[in-house]
Amino acid sequence: MAVVRYVRDIVDAVKSTFEGMLITFSHLVRRPMTIQYPDNIPVPIQETLPRRYRGILEVDLDICTGCLACERVCPITCITIGIEMDKETKQRQFTHFDIDVCKCMYCGLCSEVCPTGSIRHSQEFEGASYNPAGLVRHFAPQPQNLYKPKKGGETESKLIAKVDIGQKYLDEFATPDGGGSAEEG
Numbered sequence: 001m002a003v004v005r006y007v008r009d010i011v012d013a014v015k016s017t018f019e020g021m022l023i024t025f026s027h028l029v030r031r032p033m034t035i036q037y038p039d040n041i042p043v044p045i046q047e048t049l050p051r052r053y054r055g056i057l058e059v060d061l062d063i064c065t066g067c068l069a070c071e072r073v074c075p076i077t078c079i080t081i082g083i084e085m086d087k088e089t090k091q092r093q094f095t096h097f098d099i100d101v102c103k104c105m106y107c108g109l110c111s112e113v114c115p116t117g118s119i120r121h122s123q124e125f126e127g128a129s130y131n132p133a134g135l136v137r138h139f140a141p142q143p144q145n146l147y148k149p150k151k152g153g154e155t156e157s158k159l160i161a162k163v164d165i166g167q168k169y170l171d172e173f174a175t176p177d178g179g180g181s182a183e184e185g
Contacts (some may be wrong), residue, residue: 078103117166
């Protein structure tokens, strides 16, 4: 009785080993499924992301009013903004506008509170860096004047397009329902 069980166990072990080896060897003749990212992909990854994807933050300082709402609302203080008065032109200027991507948790609060839509999430997601200091994005490398919205609407053609992009972002992505302004809903 014990010898029969011993032989049966040996047969089961050989049989299960053989089944496992068949599966392994079948992969040797199959076409590989590995995609060599980012070289051999048919469509850029950014084009496959959903429209409301929260990627790395980007800032358009040309339409930023310097209200500091984004800096105040950020729960982890990854946004730092410096504003000073230019003594010659008597205009307020950005001394720095930095976003620390290492700290950012991509919550979207900063983009929701921005009145002009100048801070928004991009489709960029690759933020690898050998040095954490390389993940601090500096959007104002030199002093830059703050944007002052005009009462009758923007008249400068370059800024009209940027203001429209910011407003479209606010209407589509920075509202809870994702369509139209908050007054419509």
